[in-house]
Amino acid sequence: MMTERERSRQELIDFLRTIQRADYAQAVIDEESGLVESGLIDSLALLQIVTYLEQTYDVDFTERGIDPEDLRSVNSILDLIARESTS
């Protein structure tokens, strides 16, 4: 049975596939490496991740602000989702 984090990870990776750079050649997304640094997405796509998190997980950035560090990698985004769902 899938855990909450695994389901979030799968959904997130599916979403990242929809916004990835057209010329990105890797078949597998490394969950630890930086999304922008690895060339998967451009820095602008981070804004689409913000919208995704707001709409899918009701993450509210109003008080805490957007920390680019939280959006650095798949794992850091999953950590953010986990933090927000427990708070």
Add this chain to the structure above:
Amino acid sequence: MNLIALRTAYRNISQFHENTRLIAWLSGQAWVIWLTPERRKSVLFCGAIIAGAVGVFSRNAKWRDYRALTPWLEHGLAFLILLGFLFALYRAAVGFKQLPTIVRHRPQICFHLIFWLLLALLWFFAASEGFVIAVLSVILLSFPYLIWRAGYMLLSGQRGKAQNSRFRDHLFYIWPIWDGTNTPPGKGHDYLSRTMAQTPDSYARTILGGLKLLFLVALWKIVLELIGVLIYGDPKSPLSALFHDYTFGLPRVKQILGRQLALPLVQVWFSLYLELVWETLSLAAKGHVWVGVIRLFGFNIFRNTYKPLLAQTVVEFWNRYYYYFKELMMESFFLPIYARYFRNSPMLRLVAAVFAAAFVGNMYYHLLQHKEQLVAGDWHRLWSLLGARLIYCALLAAGIAISMLRQQRERSRLPSAQAGSARSKLRSLRRIACVWTFFAVINFWNVVAPLTISERARLFFTLFGL
């Protein structure tokens, strides 16, 4: 020697910072091993205290003023008050959750309001003069330098990352010993902690990365000297005696504007493009010094300028031209607006955030930069210095917004020509030329010149034969 051997030799020299034998040798040196992260932080902390004190004493007065006792007292007290104020801000960052709701929601605005309230107080009582007013003036003259750096400390508190930090961890970037710009290269504690080399091996790599940048500084300075003497005919250049007879004598844009020179259009355009190259190289040289020195202390941070002249979009240029200024505008203006407003309208949300950063933030930053005029309340002078910049910032913001929207639209499209093909290279060149043209043209509004906006506008239209 064939071409491949030459290329390999060039790569070995230019990428010396990645040479594993050199890294192994350096990481084995006693001083590299001795300078652990904690010791490096201590060195920086002591340096920051000394540099901060020297900064407060020297930036706002000449050394000959200190023959009397009063300036010592004024600047000494201002220094202690500033240090105390920074400590209070640090405590606020550490205990961010305990702050009143209004401060928690808008920490940066509250912080800047303190500055403006003090400024209003100074303007109100300016006529009375005296010891307190003099101390307040020194504090306010130092504020623009500290305000953005301390802003990063508050941001760290807002993001819940300041709890385990010490005051000294923040002080060395708030009162840095490596630069004099109001923009904090290396941002704040969060970014610096993440990039700090922890082992002798990674420290050695970072030192070599820093040395490479310092070598590049020397290279760009030589190129700038050559442009200065060969193209601009700069009489102050140390090379002018050597190349005196070979100069092209092209005027700088500020000379064209200042003297309203009537030159052939081709020369004016050439001057505009060259100004862009000149400013990019100058900024790269300055930024490489800041980042190079920071890297010598073991922080493997991004370059401030990274090949902006090869950027193919306006937003890419802005990202690469002055990275730490762009980051400051992003974190202080873009992201807060993006997080808070127009969430149901993606396009409006993006455009509002871009204008907040590239127009409002950019103008505000430059307003604070003219601290003497600001403290004196000399609005007339401020307008003459910044009026044309309003148009520059508006054009910049519009360009970035359009570029971002286009990039978003194009992201999912497959490249129409294969990378590396002649067609693709031609398209890249065309895009680079467009980016150069955009920035060369808007820079016309950024160059300081004693002109009114309407005089400048008249000259601007002549660029297009109007």
